[in-house]
Each structure stands twice: as C-alpha cells, then as structure tokens.
Amino acid sequence: MKLISAQGLVKNFHGRPVIKGIDFDIEQGEVLALIGPNGVGKSTAIAMILGILPPDDGSIAYWRPDYRSFVGAQLQSTPFFEGYSAAENLKLFGALYHTRLSREQIQEKLESCHLADAGKTPAIKLSLGQQKRLAIGVTIVHHPELVVLDEPTAGLDPRARYEIKEMIQTMAQNSQTVLFSSHDMDEVEQIADRLIFMNDGRIVDAGKPETLMAKHGVGNLEALYLKLTPSQFKGGLQ
Amino acid sequence: MNTVFNLSLRSAAREPFLLFWSIIMPIAGTIGLGMLIHQPGYALQITTGMMATGILFYAFTTTVFSVLAQRKRGVYKLLRVTPMPLWRYILSVSGAWILVSLLCAGLVLAVGSIVFDFRLSILSVLMMGMVCVLGAGGYVFLSFFISGLCKSEAQASIATNLITLPFLLCSSAFYSLESAPQWVQLISAFNPFQWFVNGLRTGFLMDVTGWLASIGVLLLILLITLFLAVKSFGFSEA
Numbered sequence: 001m002k003l004i005s006a007q008g009l010v011k012n013f014h015g016r017p018v019i020k021g022i023d024f025d026i027e028q029g030e031v032l033a034l035i036g037p038n039g040v041g042k043s044t045a046i047a048m049i050l051g052i053l054p055p056d057d058g059s060i061a062y063w064r065p066d067y068r069s070f071v072g073a074q075l076q077s078t079p080f081f082e083g084y085s086a087a088e089n090l091k092l093f094g095a096l097y098h099t100r101l102s103r104e105q106i107q108e109k110l111e112s113c114h115l116a117d118a119g120k121t122p123a124i125k126l127s128l129g130q131q132k133r134l135a136i137g138v139t140i141v142h143h144p145e146l147v148v149l150d151e152p153t154a155g156l157d158p159r160a161r162y163e164i165k166e167m168i169q170t171m172a173q174n175s176q177t178v179l180f181s182s183h184d185m186d187e188v189e190q191i192a193d194r195l196i197f198m199n200d201g202r203i204v205d206a207g208k209p210e211t212l213m214a215k216h217g218v219g220n221l222e223a224l225y226l227k228l229t230p231s232q233f234k235g236g237l238q
Numbered sequence: 239m240n241t242v243f244n245l246s247l248r249s250a251a252r253e254p255f256l257l258f259w260s261i262i263m264p265i266a267g268t269i270g271l272g273m274l275i276h277q278p279g280y281a282l283q284i285t286t287g288m289m290a291t292g293i294l295f296y297a298f299t300t301t302v303f304s305v306l307a308q309r310k311r312g313v314y315k316l317l318r319v320t321p322m323p324l325w326r327y328i329l330s331v332s333g334a335w336i337l338v339s340l341l342c343a344g345l346v347l348a349v350g351s352i353v354f355d356f357r358l359s360i361l362s363v364l365m366m367g368m369v370c371v372l373g374a375g376g377y378v379f380l381s382f383f384i385s386g387l388c389k390s391e392a393q394a395s396i397a398t399n400l401i402t403l404p405f406l407l408c409s410s411a412f413y414s415l416e417s418a419p420q421w422v423q424l425i426s427a428f429n430p431f432q433w434f435v436n437g438l439r440t441g442f443l444m445d446v447t448g449w450l451a452s453i454g455v456l457l458l459i460l461l462i463t464l465f466l467a468v469k470s471f472g473f474s475e476a
Contacts, residue, residue, distance in 0.1 A: 050319045068321040077312035083249040083304065095241035096320040096327070 001028045001063060003146050003177055004049060008058035011044050018044050020201040021058070026146065026179055028063075031172050033188045034181040036198035037229050042181040043076060045198070046150050049179070063145075069097060072144035074135045076151050080123045086110065086134050087119035090141055097142035112170075113137035114163055129160025136167050140176070147171055149180040153187060165191055185221040195221075197228040204228045242327060246334035255300045260342040264292035265349050271412070272354055285350030286366075286438040287411030289343040293370060294405065294431060297339045297377035298384075299398045305385040306394050314471060324471055328464075332378045339374035340367060358442070365441030365449055372456035373434040379463035386470030405431035430459050 004026040011019040019041045026032055034042050047053040049060060050073050064070065080089045087106050094101040101109070110119050113133040118126060123134060132152060139147060152168070153161040161184075168191050171178050182188055188195065189209065196206040205212060205228055209221060218224045250256065268288040272281045308314060317327055347366065351358055384401070388394040408425045409415075409432040415423055426432045437452030439445075 047315075052315055052318050066321070068319060071319060073316060073319045075312045075315060077310075077315075079312035079316045081249070081313055082307045082311060083252065084245065088245050088249070091241060092245050093320075095245075096317065096322045098321060100241065 002026065002061075003028050003063045005061040006045075006049065006058065007061075009045065009048055009055045009060070010057035011041070011048060011053065012056050018201055019048070019055075022198075022201075022203045024196055024203060024206060026177060027194075028145070028177055029172075029175055030193045031168065031178045031180075031191055033192035033195050034179065034198065035183070035185075035188060035195055035225065035229075036181075037183070040198045040229070041201045042198055043150055046073075046075075046148055046179070046181060050148060067146075069142070070145040071148065072097075072139035072142065072146070073148045074139045074150065074152060076154070078128075078131050078135045080131065080134055080138060082122075082124050084123055085120050086115055086123050086126065086130075089123050089134060089138055093138035094141045097144075099142040101141070109137055109141060113167070127160075129156050129163070132156060132160065132164060133167065136164065140171065144176065146177045146179070149178065151181050151183075153182065153184060161187065183225075185225055189221050197225070199229045242322075242330035243334050246331045247337060250334055250338045253300060253304070255303075256296055256338065256342070259300065260292040260296035260339070261345060263295075264288035264342070264346045267291070268346055268350050269353055272350070281350065281354035282356070282439065282442060283410070283414070284412065285347065285354065285356075286442055287409075287435060288350075289346045289366075289370070289438055290373070290411055290431065290435045291406065292342050292346055293339045293374050293434075294377060294402060296342060297335060297374040298381050299402060301335055301378055301381035302385045302388070302394050302398050303391065305382055306388055306391065309385060325468060328379075328382065328467055328471075332375060335378050336371055336374045339377075340370050343370045356442075359444070362442055362444050365444065366438050369434065369437035369441050369449070369452060369456065372453065372460055373437065376430065376456060376459040376463045379460065379467040382467035383463065383470040405429060408432070409435055411435050430455070433459075 002025045007023050009019055009022045010017070022045060034045065036042055044053065048055050050071065081092055084092060087110060090106050090109050091101055107116070107119065110116050113136065115130060115133060115137070118130060123131065126134060136149065136152060139149070149168070153164045156164065165187055168178055168180065172191070192209065194206070194208055195212060197204045213219065213221070213224055216224055216227050218227060268285050271284045317324065350356065384397050385394060388397055408422055408429050410426070411431070415426055433452050433455040437449060437456060440448035440452060
C-alpha cells in the first residue's frame with residue numbers, strides 16, 4: 001500500500017526554484033533513504049510531505065485523511081522543548097499526538113532511547129547524541145505508521161550514529177515505514193530498502209540499492225552517489 | 239490539553255527570570271517606594287503599578303525569549319505535523335503563563351496589603367484578578383507575535399525594550415502624570431499598559447464604570463493580539 005504519493009512537486013523560494021517537479025511514492029513498511037548533497041532540496045521535500053510547507057505546484061496524496069496522527073517527524077534542528085526535562089518532552093509530545101503516557105511508559109521510552117538515567121535531565125543539557133536520540137524518541141512516542149527523519153545522524157560521533165541506526169532498524173522491525181535523508185552511504189547501505197537520489201531540485205534516480213548499482217555499473221553506494229550527484233564545481237580539483 | 243497546561247506551568251515556575259523580575263523586584267519596589275514616598279494614595283499607586291509591571295515583565299518580556307527559544311529549536315514547526323490544533327496549543331501554554339502572572343500579581347498585592355494595611359474586599363480582589371487575566375493574556379499573545387518577528391535574542395532584546403520602556407514611562411505606574419506635558423498625557427491615553435494599570439486601580443477602588451472601560455479595552459487588545467499570535471505562527475514557521 002502507498003502511504004504517500006507525491007506528484008509533480010514544485011517549490012520556489014523568493015522566485016528561485018528549489019524543487020523542480022518531483023514524483024515519488026512511499027510504500028508501507030519500507031525504509032526509504034532520500035540522498036543528495038547539501039542544498040539539493042531534501043529538507044524542502046520533507047517539509048512539503050509533512051505539510052509544513054505547501055507546494056507551489058503538484059499534489060501529495062496521503063493514505064488516510066487523519067494522517068497527522070500517524071506520522072512522526074524529526075527535523076534537522078533537533079526539536080524539543082527547552083525548559084523541559086527529557087521525560088517531560090516525551091510526555092508533552094505524547095499529548096500533542098493525543099497519547100497519554102504513564103510514568104512507566106515514559107521510562108520504557110527513555111530506555112528505548114538509551115536515556116534511562118537522563119529522564120530528569122533538562123533536554124538542553126543532554127549531549128548532542130542524547131538530544132538526537134530524544135528527538136527520535138519524541139518522534140515515535142505515539143507509534144506512528146510513518147516516521148520521517150531529516151539527517152538523523154548528522155554531526156554525531158560513531159557510537160551515537162550506531163545507536164540512531166539501531167533505533168531506525170528497530171522501527172523497521174516493528175513494521176513502521178521510515179523515510180530518512182542522509183549523505184552517509186554506509187548508513188544508507190545498512191538500513192535502507194530503497195533509495196531516492198536528488199540533485200539540483202530533481203530526482204535523478206530511484207530504486208533498490210543493488211538495482212541502481214547494477215544499472216549504473218558501480219560496485220558500491222559511494223560510487224553511485226558520486227556518479228548521480230556530480231560536482232557543481234567547473235573543472236573540479238586539479 | 240491538560241498535560242500541555244500542566245507541563246507548561248511546571249516549566250514556567252522553574253524560569254529563573256520569573257523569581258527576580260516578577261516577584262522579587264516588584265515586591266521590593268512596592269515596599270521600598272511605598273515607604274519612601276509619603277503621599278496620599280501612593281501606596282495604592284505603587285502596589286498596582288508594580289503588579290502591572292511584574293506581569294508585563296513576565297507575560298511579555300520573559301515569554302518573548304521563551305517563545306523565541308522554542309521557535310529557533312523548530313518545535314513550532316513540528317507542531318504543524320501533530321494533530322493538535324495550533325489554537326489549542328497556544329491557549330494551553332498561554333493559560334499556564336497567565337496563571338503564573340496572576341500568582342505573581344497576587345503575591346505583590348498580598349505583600350502590599352500587609353505592609354500598607356489595605357482593606358480589600360473579595361469583590362475588589364476578583365475585579366483586579368479579572369484585569370490581570372486579560373492584561374497578561376494580551377501580553378502573552380503579543381509575545382508570540384513579537385518573537386515571530388525576531389530572528390535572534392539581540393533583536394528580541396531590542397524589540398522588548400522598545401515596547402516596554404514607552405509602556406512604562408508613559409504610564410502612571412510609578413508616578414502621577416497630572417503635571418506631565420500634554421503630549422505625554424495624550425500618549426498615555428492610547429497606552430495599553432496605562433489601561434491595564436487603570437483597570438487594577440479601579441478594581442482596587444471598586445469603581446465599576448472605570449473598571450468596565452478598562453476591561454473593554456483590555457478585551458479588545460486581547461482579541462487583536464490573539465489574532466496576531468495565530469497569524470505569526472503561519473508566517474514565521476513558513
């Protein structure tokens with residue numbers, strides 16, 4: 001079943017085209033990676049899917065009219081409420097999704113984010129890795145059917161990245177559909193079922209990793225990335 | 239909605255600026271100036287003036303920075319992904335902040351009553367309470383709007399000073415404007431803060447006509463600022 005079907009999406013900022021007509025579907029149960037260099041429009045595409053930004057043209061069809069109750073999202077800025085502890089953030093986001101959490105349930109959620117001992121710590125005082133884990137924790141506090149993560153591992157150390165990857169794999173095991181954006185091909189290789197490559201506001205190719213690598217005659221995802229997202233520098237490095 | 243209100247209340251009570259700007263400073267100002275200046279009616283003037291000032295500092299200045307911090311974190315963007323309607327979130331959070339403002343004003347009034355031996359009736363306290371709720375609500379909603387216009391703490395600092403200083407200086411919160419220049423008196427007639435102070439004083443004196451006039455103006459300001467607050471969410475998050 002298609003959870004989301006986007007057709008002909010276009011977005012301009014101050015007259016400058018950022019998304020130049022993209023079509024894609026998100027199938028139930030898949031882990032889909034949105035890949036591309038910085039500034040190609042990945043976050044804008046995600047913001048349009050989430051309903052944060054209206055497209056200037058094109059349409060997005062959702063699998064259910066009340067889809068907002070069944071989507072969880074984490075944006076690049078690691079959003080959580082300042083002035084609240086980690087546990088309070090989970091409780092608050094639960095309330096925003098009409099999910100009332102008991103103390104035990106909050107503790108379980110904290111444990112699943114590897115934050116069992118940090119429940120009372122103000123969220124702002126957590127390390128960056130802990131903040132990212134909390135941000136993903138609040139994203140899935142209401143057991144959403146679709147989880148959207150915008151560069152969930154950006155700027156993290158290897159252990160923190162590993163823990164986030166583990167969280168995404170757990171979501172996939174729980175039959176949750178995941179859309180995430182990334183530049184990290186190792187991460188993509190380990191967790192994504194299907195890839196969408198973006199460059200210059202367009203989708204340049206999409207498909208299963210092995211299919212795409214065979215199609216473009218490359219042996220790994222890094223080579224595929226370099227082939228599908230050519231450098232914007234004229235002449236390149238000498 | 240209750241969870242959002244309760245958590246907002248708990249977080250607001252932990253705000254360090256609250257203790258100084260809206261509790262210690264107004265109480266110290268009320269006692270200090272009230273005992274220093276021996277003029278008929280000055281104890282009433284300074285007590286109500288400090289109640290209004292404490293509310294202005296908390297419900298407007300402190301909340302501008304608080305809202306800006308949440309906005310910069312991206313949590314308000316995420317709100318658009320959740321099923322909770324924006325107006326419900328704004329009302330829940332604002333309700334908590336208004337209650338905190340009311341408690342702060344109550345503390346100042348209680349201390350003023352003890353020090354200056356005011357004889358207050360329940361009706362008078364209720365009339366002042368109503369003014370506090372409407373005034374604080376207007377300032378909280380205004381803070382949402384102003385924080386939406388500011389991109390940094392520096393801009394927020396300038397904006398809050400540009401608003402609070404004329405509010406305070408062109409009002410009779412601390413001194414009488416009877417001998418002030420005509421133009422200052424004219425400005426004070428259009429100063430929302432002066433209407434707030436007037437409402438507290440007429441409530442204190444149970445001057446129903448003056449109180450109703452203030453209530454009417456404060457209600458109008460509340461509705462305008464609520465409209466601006468909701469609108470500001472639209473443009474600032476986009």
